[in-house]
Structure formats: structure tokens, C-alpha cells
Amino acid sequence: MIKRFIYSQKVAPYVFVLPFILVFTIFWAYPLLDSFEMSFQKVALGQESNWVGFANYEKLLGDKIFLKALANSAIYMILTLVILIPFPMMFAVLINSKLMWGREFFKASFFFPALTSVVVAGTIFRLMFGEMEGSLINSFLSLFGIEPIKFLKGQVTGFVALLALATWRWTGVNMLYFLSGLKNIPDDYYEAAAIDGASKWQQFTRITIPLLKPTSIYVLTISIYAGLAMFIESMMLWNGNNSPKNIGLTIVGYLYRQGIEKNNLGYAAAVGIVLLAITMIINVTQLSISGLFKKEDQS
């Protein structure tokens, strides 16, 4: 009887998706709701929690260190967008051209950095951007007569190191995204345009860029998400969560500091909810501007 029930065509789909329902409820929905709840409480691991209303959020608004973290994450995210969308797109178009020699080799070597863990990549970059005269970047700069720079002690130079790390790890991956997008553009379009006398530049701006839009939206979405949630890169570069004057502190870094290092879970949960709100607002705005919702409805 039970066997017939489980084997029926009506019940089978629920059996198939059951693991997802369980994981979603236990490890996603419950923690997320718990996060909301905690953000209105004063919580420490192993202690009774107390309701404090909006106190955590009110405190956040006046918390200079949190605002610093917010600004750092936002600037980092915007700068990664500026670097990691146009350049990979350009590389993809060039590498895809018929005039390219050694295409497979370049594709592979551009992708190499993505294989390293943040821990390893962060360690290498931390050492490369070391403040000693003989450290890689400084010894390179000295060729141009530039004095050694204490990269990880200054706001701007610290960000240079952070962005160098991000650019190094993600250029190749984003390039591959654009390459797979380029594959979907039929060659005929370019041939027709060439017959009509369109220059290479016109072909790029009028055919390639518009037809790469779905890929660009995808890359944009994941870059916004990754930029705002960045933490370990900073943790590795500064060998911990404490950078001088918090120049490398990010939103998630602050969440980690408050929640794990200071056992102030309620306040940290409020930081998380703010991050959630920001990513949701950006994602929804961005998706509705790009008209992705409409497309989803049709299919």
C-alpha cells in the first residue's frame, strides 16, 4: 500500500525534490528567518537573547566603521565592474578573431589564475605587494625610478592591491563567459555588415555589443554580488580582518568581526540584513531595467 503510494506518478515528483525542500528549509529559509529575528535582538552564543527592537539598525546608522565598510565594498564593487566587464569583453572579441595566433594557449593561461584558491592567490599577492624594496611590485617600480611604496598601509594603494588580485583571478573567467556568448552570434551578421561597408569598429558597436547583452547582464549580476560580498581577499591581503584604519574592511568583514570575533550576533545579523537589502534592490532594479523578467514570463 505504502509502496504503491510512493511509486505513483503523483507522488514521485515530491520524492525527487524532497532533498531540496529539506535543505532549503533547514539550511536556507530557517537561517535567513533566524537572521531577521536576531537583527532585532541582542544575541551572544550560549546566552539568553533579548529583544531590542530597532536598536541594532539605529546603531548601524551612526556606526562610522560600518559606514566605512559599506563605502569600501561599494567602491570595490564599482571598480571591479569598470575593469572586469570591458576588458574581458575586448579580450574575448580579439581572441575570437580569425587573425589570432595561439588562441587555445592564451585561453588556458588567462584562465589559470581562477584555479587557485583565494588563500593561495591572496598569499602570493600579499607578498608581491610587500613594502620591501625587493618585493616584486616595488622592484618593478624601481626600474622607473619610483621609491618603494607601502602598498598595504594606504587607502588608495591598498585598493590597487585588492583590485590587482580581483583582476588577476577573474579576467580569464569573464573572458570565457563572453567567448561563450560570442559563439551564439552567427557569422552571417558580420559578413552582411562587411558587404554593406561597415567598419570593424561599427561591427563591434552595432552587432557584438547589443548581441552580447544577455552575457553582459549575467556577468554584471555576478560581479555586483561578488563585489559586495567580498571578504576573504581582504582577509588574506592583510593577514586577518584588521587592516590599518580599516582601509580593507568590507561589509562581510564587519559582519564577521561583530558576529564571530566579538560574539555580537544580533548586531552582525543587522549588518547581514542591510547587505541583503542592498543586493536585492540592485538585482531587482538591474533585472527590471534589462527586461529579463519579461523574457522569463514568455518562456
Next chain:
Amino acid sequence: MRHEKMTKIGLFFIFAIVCFFILIPFYAIALASFKPGGDLVRYGLNLSFDLSVMSLNNFVYLFTGSHSYFNWFFNSVFLTIVQVVLTLLISATVAYGFAAYNFVGKNFLFICVLMIMMVPFEILLLPLYKLTNDLGLMNTYSAIVLPGIASAATIFFFRQYISGIPKEIIAAGRVDGASEYGIYVRLIIPVMKPSFAAMAILNGMNSWNNFIWPFMVLSETVKYTLPIGLKTLLTPYGNNYDLLIVGSFFSIVPILILFLAFQKYFIDGMTAGAVKG
């Protein structure tokens, strides 16, 4: 023709320069792994190629010294294999449920899948930490494996893939009297094989390089994975560069070999999300 040749050389030149800068960090770490750790502290990480200070000492230490490196290494290998196998099997099963059936609540559940992909995992770090603590799962591998076992991105990819398989296969299975589960196991899984490779690599890479969540959960040195172990070599009180550098370098090697052998699958796996099905 001459013009074309110039463009070719120019293009190659640009890419060679960019490629040079991309490969320098690898070269630097490879070079440093042959130098004493003290040199690194004194002169910094650089490209000086000085045979008089270079030796295989670090590698000898890596393979024969008393430290936990290979303990961490095999923990990582073990966890990666377990995570890949479980995540693939379970995500594929869930994806089949979504792709092959119409049922009440399907749209709602699928929106849940998309929601997981849209919310940064980092937000869940603290409540998950609390939950893990309450469940008594701290310092266990279960706490690392379970939350990721039905991976949203993997489900999404498999669903697209199964949607492309002709529905006649399922209908034919039913005519032959196979059960709903028999159809999935005997008819669908064999057809899905090509998609497993790309997802195995995507999930394998994520698992091998996974850091923050395992770092929060695991507290015993013997249970550390490789990234955590390497991270603990950097302390505010001084760094174990001898092991850190050669260990970092060596951690790239297995994945590099896999990449060179299965390059196509790596690229398919990494770009799977961007291709609209």
C-alpha cells in the same frame, strides 16, 4: 595581405604581454619555493634567479618533515570527492523532479531555487554557525557537506539539460512498465552523463578552494582542509614561510594537471551558468 600579417603580429604581441603579467605570480611562487623562507622575509617575493641560494630543501621538508600538510591535503581530497558525488547525485535527482513532472507547488519551489542563487551566502554565515552549534555539528564534516548538498546552480544547470532530453524516453519507459524511479535511474542518468563532467569540475573546484565556512566550522588541526591549514601558517606572531610557499605552490599542482587534462570540461563547467538554455 601585408596589413593582415601586421594585425596578426600586433594581436599576438598584446596577448603575449598580458599573458606575461598573468603568469608572473605563478613564476614568482614557483621560484620562491626553491629559496629559503628567510630570504623571503629579508628580500621579499621577487624574480631574482640565484642558483646559489636555491635548493630542493623546501620540497624535502614538504614530503618528509613533521607537519600536517599531507593530512590537510588528503582531508581536502576526501571532502572534495564526497561533496562532488553527493551534490551531483542529489542535485540531479531534484533537477529531474523539476524537469520531468508538473506538480502542485513546482513554480514556488523553483523560485526558491532562484532565490538561493540571488542571496549572498555570506549573509547566512552567522545563523548557520548558530544552527550548527545548536545541532552539535561543530567541527564535523557533515556541517560542511549538508548545507551545499542540493546546490541551486547545479540543479538549475541539470534542469536545463534534462529539459533537452526527448520526453519520449520517459513515455517509452512507462509503456515498458518501469517504475518512476526505474525510469530515472536506468534511462535518464545514462543520458545525463556528459553534463556530469562539467558540474563535477565546477563543484570540485568550489569544494577544493572552499574556505570561509569550513574555516568557521572546523577547530581541530587534524580536520583542517588545505586552504585552512595554509591560512593558519600565517599568524600575527610570525609566518611559517618554508612550508607556506612550497605548500601553496604544491596545492596548485593537482588542479593544474586536472585542468590540462580536462580543459574542455573546466571551461564548460565554469561557463555553464552564462549559457541560457
